Amino acid sequence: MIYKLLIIHQLKESKRSSFWQKQIALNIVIGFFILLMLLYLLVLGLFIDKILGELYPNDNPIDIFNGIIIYYFGMELMLRFMIQALPTINIESYLHLPIKKTAIVHYLNLRSLLAIGNYLPLLVFIPFAFKVLLPHYSGFVAFIWILSMFFIALANNYLAIYIKRQMTSKPMITGIAAITLIIFILLDYFKIISVTSVSRYLFNALIVHTIWIIIPVLLLIFNYLLNFYFLKTKLYTEELSQKKEEISNTSKAFQYLKHYGHTGQLILKDIKLIWRHKRTRSIVYMAPLFLGYGLLLYNQEIYMSRNGFLIFIGIFMTGGMMLNYLNYVFSYESGHFDFVLSNYKDFDKYLEQKFIFAIAIATISYIITIPYVLYGFKILFINTMTWLYNIGVLSYLLLFTATFSSKRMDLSKAATFNYQGLGATHWLSILPFFLMPLLVYLPFSLLDYPIGGFIVIGTMGFLGLTFHKPIMKMLNKQFVKKKYNMASGFRQNN
Amino acid sequence: MIEAINLTKVYSGTKVLDIKDLKIGKGEAFGLVGNNGAGKTTFFRLILDLIKADTGMVLSNGKNVKGLNDWKYYTGSHLDDGFLIDFLSPEEYFEFVADVHKLSKGDLEEFYINFKDFFNNEILDKKKYIRDFSSGNKQKIGIAAALMAKPEIVILDEPFNSLDPTTQIRLKNLLNKLKEEKQLSMLISSHDLNHITEVCNRIVILEKGKIVQDKPTNENTLKELTEYFAV
Incomplete structure (x- = not known):
C-alpha cells in the first residue's frame, strides 16, 4: 500500500531531521500553547449559551451564533493562512518510481486533514449544538448542523492551503483573496451589506432545511479538487526546478x-x-x-x-x-x-x-x-x-x-x-x-x-x-x- | 606550506580521518586518491577551517588555520557547489570574488583573457544565473574563481568530475603551467587515476582516513595505483 509507505517515510524524515531534534524545547512550547487554546475553546463551548445570553439577553442565541459564524470562518481562514504549515513531500524521490502521480497528490491533500485546526472548532460547535440546538430541534438537525460546520472547516482548510500554495507561484491569487476579504470587511463596516444577516440567513436555512448540507459538501469537494489539479500540474521535475530566468535588471x-x-x-x-x-x-x-x-x-x-x-x-x-x-x-x-x-x-x-x-x-x-x-x-x-x-x-x-x-x-x-x-x-x-x-x-x-x-x-x-x-x-x-x-x-x- | 599534525576527525563514533604527520611543500602538486568515504573531502575541509578537528591541527605557512584568516589571502579553493553563489551570473560572481580578494578591474580583465580558452565560450555573456548552468560548467566557474586571485595554494576536490574531455585536457595543461611558472602548490583529489598521475608529482592514498601510501610519481605510478585499487 503506497499511502502506508509514504506515511512511514514522512514519519522517519521528521523524526530524523536535525531540526526536530534541536527544536524539542520549542515544540514543547507550541504544544503547551495548543493545549491552552484547546482549554479556552472547550470552556467557550461549554458556556456558550450563558455567554450569548449575557451579551444579547433579548435575542435568540441561535440567531446570534449563526450571525457570527461567517466571521469566525473568515478569521479562521486568515489564521490558517498565517500559521498552518503546508503538507510537503520530497517529490523528486518518488516521481521516477512506478507510483501513480495522483496517489502522491491525494496523499498530500489527505495529509492536511490531520491539521489540528480542523478539529478545534468542534470543541465549540458540538457543545453549542447540544446545549442550544437540541432543546428546540431534533437530534438529526443538530447532527447535520455539526456535520456542516465540520465540512466548512475542512473546505476552509483546503482554501487556505490553496491560497498559500499560490502565494509563491502566483502571488496575484493571494492578493486577490486578500482584497476580496478587505472589500467584504469594508462593505460590512460601512453597512452597505450586512455580513451578519447574510450569515444568519444562510445558517438558519441550514437548520430549517437540512438538505442544504449539500452546499458545504460541494464546497469541500470543490476546494479539494482545486488543490488536486493545482498540484497535479506541478508534478513534473521541470516545474519543480525553478524556471530559468532572464538576468533581472531590477538590481541594476x-x-x-x-x-x-x-x-x-x-x-x-x-x-x-x-x-x-x-x-x-x-x-x-x-x-x-x-x-x-x-x-x-x-x-x-x-x-x-x-x-x-x-x-x-x-x-x-x-x-x-x-x-x-x-x-x-x-x-x-x-x-x-x-x-x-x-x-x-x-x-x-x-x-x-x-x-x-x-x-x-x-x-x-x-x-x-x-x-x-x-x-x-x-x-x-x-x-x-x-x-x-x-x-x-x-x-x-x-x-x-x-x-x-x-x-x-x-x-x-x-x-x-x-x-x-x-x-x-x-x-x-x-x-x-x-x-x-x-x-x-x-x-x-x-x-x-x-x-x-x-x-x-x-x-x-x-x-x-x-x-x-x-x-x-x-x-x-x-x-x-x-x-x-x-x-x-x-x-x-x- | 601546509602541515597536518595528529589530525583526526570523528563522525558519530568512527574516525573518518587520522593523519599523524603530513607536510606539503611549496610548489608541490599533491594528489589525493581513495575510495568513497576515505576522508578526502574531510581533509580538505579541515585545511579550509570549514569543520572543527577533534584533535590536532593544520598549519598553513606555520600558522594554525583555525580562527585565523591569513591563509585566505593566498589560498584558492573549490570543493563543491557550496563554493558558488548560484543566484549570480558568472560575471557578477567573478566580480564579487575579485572584490573579496581586493583585485582591481585590470586584474579581472587579465583573468578573463587568461581563462578564455578554459571557458570555451560556454560561460560568459550567457545571460543566465549560475544555478541554470550544467554541472560541468558550474565546475569550470568554481575552478576559475579558485585560481583567480593567483593563489599560492589551490585546493580542488575532484576537479575533473563532470568536465567534458576537452576541458579536462585544458585543465591539466593549465594546472601544469601554473605549477611550473608560479610555483603553485596544489592539493587535488580525484577518482580518475589517469589525470591525477599526469598532474601531480606526489600521490597519497587514503583508506578509511589513514594514509596507506605516500610516493612521488614516476612512470610506474599509474600501474601501481591501478593494481592497488583492483581488489
Missing part, C-alpha cells in the same frame, strides 16, 4: 552600491539574493502588510488609548521587515556558506554589512510610517522610540539568535514545495524580543507615567548603538564559535 538600480567598497558589494549581493528567489521576493511583497497595520488599528479608539498596544504595533511596523531579513540572515546563504567561510577574510566586515543592511531596512520602514503622525504626534513619538529600539537592541539580538539556526534553506529549490520558516515556530521563537519593551514599559504604566516608558525604550536602543563596537566584537566571537555548526547544517540536504 542598486549598482551604485558598488562604489561603497566591500560593504556595498556585500549589500548588493544580498539585494540580488532577495530579489532573485521567489521565496525571499514574496517576503518583500508582504511589506505593505507590515507597514499597513497602522491603517487598520489607529482608527479605532480602543487601541489608541492602549499604549502597550501602540508600542507593540510600533515595533512590528518599523521592525517587521528587518526581522524577516535578520531571522534567517545566515540560513539564506546556506547555498554558498562554504564560500563565505573560506573566502571572506574579515568576518567583522561581513557581520557589519548584515547589521547595516538590517538597520537600513528598519529605517526605511520607519520613514514610511512617519505619515501616521496624522493620527497624532504621540504615534510618531512612539514609533521613533520603537525604531530606536529596533535598530539598537532588536538588531543585535536577532543577529545573535540567527547564529543558532543551522537549518539549510534551499532557496533555489522550487517554490511550490518549499516553505521553510513560514510556520508558527518562526514567530514564536522571537516573541520574547517583542515582549521585552512591553515589560520595560509596564512599571511606568503602573506609575501612570507613560512618556517615561517610551523614552526608556528609545534609550535602550540608543545605548545599544553607543556600544556598537564591543557588541559587534561579541557577535563576531559568537559567529566564529557557531560557524562550524551552521556550515554543517547548511551542507545537509533537508
